[in-house]
Amino acid sequence: MAHSFDTETEAQGLIDFVDAAPTPFHACEQAAARLREAGFSEVAETEPFPTEAGAHFLLRGGSLIAWDNRGAYAAGLGPAAGFRIVGAHTDSPNLRIKPRPDHVRVGWQLLGVEPYGGLLLNSWLDRDLGLAGRVAVRGAGGVSSRLFHDPRSLLRVPQLAIHLDRSVHEKLELNKQAHLEPVWGVGDVPNDFRAYVADQVGAEPGDVLGWDVMTYPTEPSGRLGLRRELVAAPRLDNLATSYAAVRALVDAAGRDPERVPVVVLFDHEEIGSTSERGAMSTLLPSVLERLVLAAGGSRDDYWRALAATVIASGDMAHATHPNYVDRHEPEHQIAINGGPVLKINTNLRYATDSRGEAAFRLACEQAAVPVQTFVTRSDLPCGSTVGPMTAALTGATTVDFGAPMLSMHSARELCGAEDPAMYAAALAAFLAPAD
Structure with a gap:
């Protein structure tokens, strides 16, 4: 049946x-x-x-x-x-974390990302982003893979204010290298992404051998429309x-x-x-x-x-x-x-x-x-x-x-x-x- x-x-x-x-x-x-x-x-x-x-x-x-x-x-x-x-x-399609992502620019702590697939770049601006993925960890029995899903809003790709680009309504140009790096803190010293990942999977930073980590929008999926006839996700x-x-x-x-x-x-x-x-x-x-x-x-x-x-x-x-x-x-x-x-x-x-x-x-x-x-x-x-x-x-x-x-x-x-x-x-x- x-x-x-x-x-x-x-x-x-x-x-x-x-x-x-x-x-x-x-x-x-x-x-x-x-x-x-x-x-x-x-x-x-x-x-x-x-x-x-x-x-x-x-x-x-x-x-x-x-x-x-x-x-x-x-x-x-x-x-x-x-x-x-x-x-x-x-x-x-999303933004994925580079192998050496940590750096600082004009007092902002940034995370290096690479676009994956044919994403609509502008849709990733001014969204609260989280991190999730797979991490390769060294252990007594060899290398194992561990997954993590951090539910917190950690990152944001801030859009340039309209006062600094009056032509944005006619033409929005985003350079994948220069304009899509998310901020995830303020300071003159870079954050330590390897230490962050190690903490997420319960490992020592030195035992983290590689990662497949990506960003995701943290806003929950939900119903939309006057009669709730749509799903936004x-x-x-x-x-x-x-x-x-x-x-x-x-x-x-x-x-x-x-x-x-x-x-x-x-x-x-x-x-x-x-x-x-x-x-x-x-x-x-x-x-x-x-x-x-x-x-x-x-x-x-x-x-x-x-x-x-x-x-x-x-x-x-x-x-x-x-x-x-x-x-x-x-x-x-x-x-x-x-x-x-x-x-x-x-x-x-x-x-x-x-x-x-x-x-x-x-x-x-x-x-x-x-x-x-x-x-x-x-x-x-x-x-x-x-x-x-x-x-x-x-x-x-x-x-x-x-x-x-x-x-x-x-x-x-x-x-x-x-x-x-x-x-x-x-x-x-x-x-x-x-x-």
Whole structure:
């Protein structure tokens, strides 16, 4: 029996997930916690994969992949049974801390940062920012990774007063090196970021060997609008999809699907996905192959399984902006709270073809949710997703989709409060389609 996806429950669930996940590492931690609660167990990449049917997940840094092959085993479909895969990403554009960040200028203590991804620079001005991330620490048993999430407002990138730049309304120019350094104190001596990080993870400064630390807006996510029909939050691109995908997999677990349901949450999508845990890595193909081999299959069974696989690549979609209607394709308007969005581009910036489109439309039909179709204006460049990469690496039929939003890549984004429930319902139906 499928779970119901209640609008209020899913809107609040998304808010809670986003606020607890200021970094990709925390997003995977939150996803793993929800999977464990649903009966999934963790598998280490360095250990043999289970040969018995089960619901499992593994972590690789800021990426996670989870699966449930109990239904396929029970149906006796064999190791060549294909997969139903939902892909998303855990990273979002932000400001990340440099290796030697501490310095002082004209009596201000500053922290050196580097922009990550295609962030809207102006949206990071005059916001209270916190710090969170992963730290590599030396210990008696070797090097370990520790996460921290400091809830305090520590940093701010102050904007230049209008009195000192009267042209700011006509043209705001921000230099990524000179204008985005946050202040986090006053004094003539720099702060000690290494000591700060060591204190956060309970280590000595000399044992801190490296960090992946980033800033995040500390303002909590929340409902917006006269009837509370909107959700305002950071990192909706793409934690909204990550949250919905995990909810969908939990719903699909034990539903005896004809194929093995899989969810993969990649890191590094915002910077091209070329890393050991991005969509261009071996993460997805290697795990799928190991699943086939652990089930007693051969290399030929693996390729047969891929030929029977369908992938749904989820990333957020542009809702039609009321103040910039001319920036949208006039025959493909996208509404907030209007349901999931199919994303199509003939130049394959999105991987959708007619077969993938059909699979997703049928899932939305079975979930009883509306579906919208997004196409970029022909005279504007089109963004991309993990879809084309996973399609190329696996050879599987792939469809790109999303949920509608405004302010994509801003420090604070906007989506509909009704969309998370419809999003999760459509993905659950995709992972475990009805006969």
